[in-house]
Amino acid sequence: MSRRPPAITVPGRPCPAAATLQIVGERWSLLVVRELLFGVHRFDPIARNTGAPRDRLTARLRSLEETGIVERRTYQQRPPRHEYHLTEAGRDLAPVVFALFGWGDRWLFDESPATLHHRAADGHEHVLPLDAPRHCPTCDEPLRPEDVVPRRNLPAQATEQA
Amino acid sequence: MSRRPPAITVPGRPCPAAATLQIVGERWSLLVVRELLFGVHRFDPIARNTGAPRDRLTARLRSLEETGIVERRTYQQRPPRHEYHLTEAGRDLAPVVFALFGWGDRWLFDESPATLHHRAADGHEHVLPLDAPRHCPTCDEPLRPEDVVPRRNLPAQATEQA
């Protein structure tokens, strides 16, 4: 539970929501968090799945690292390569991402899409990347098709995962 | 429940969260929603309480109106003056704002602040502007001090309400 120093001042009403937005309110930041929540940890796939320009993605990852949302783990030296993982504070942003998810789901798609859920053995439901991988990124259980419940159908559009 | 046409395409993974961010992800937008949730409906106080530059605020209010988050109500002709109110879709953004609020509260303030709650007679709790006004902007009940529960103390900093 490593808390950062506040050092955050916001213009206008002093409010935790405004302070949070100073940290994750720039473009792409929350989509990066979404990808990390979905179990995508490397630069190129994050760039593809968010659509962020590569230089922006670099900048966002650095600032998220600085603010303690993201942790960079080296997975090989020479050439140095890293994976990005959420810290505890980062994982705790899940409610924000899911609130955005829920609103979009309720208000922006008429009949249509939404999300895949993994009904885990223990009864929990985990949200899956919309193009489901082979195992649940949240609980790491292998996925059997019958565990996966499409809440609704997705309008056709290609996305890449790995 | 007037739904808007989707017409939203996002780069990368097609995802309701990304779509939502295309609508409320620009700077100041969610702070404007916060103010409206808090019962502040006019241009100048919204500008003060968010800290947004006036031209940005104009732009945000227009685009939030276009996307059906905000409704502009004329409250006097000559000179034309308006109040801004949330639509149903706009009010439904409350979970997003509160999720941001909660995260900031948990991770950005060490001992400190949070929020005032109004414990209404009916048992409901309403979140109040951090510098509480004379009556609850959500339910319009007059406020008696004993109804207002500061969740924690606020670090001193002036804010204006009206």
Place this chain on the structure above:
DNA sequence: CATGGTGAGTTTGGTTTTCAAACTAACGGC
């Protein structure tokens, strides 16, 4: 009736961000 104040913007001119696309660099495999 001039002066000052309020509310809701608009204008201005300059700074900062953002962007797509091209480029670099260090490997690994064939």
Place this chain on the structure above:
DNA sequence: GCCGTTAGTTTGAAAACCAAACTCACCATG
């Protein structure tokens, strides 16, 4: 030696942002 992969960096141009000053229509005051 050449190709492909990964993780960036560089470039130059477009878009967004900013604070401060300004406008315009009113109202109140003296």
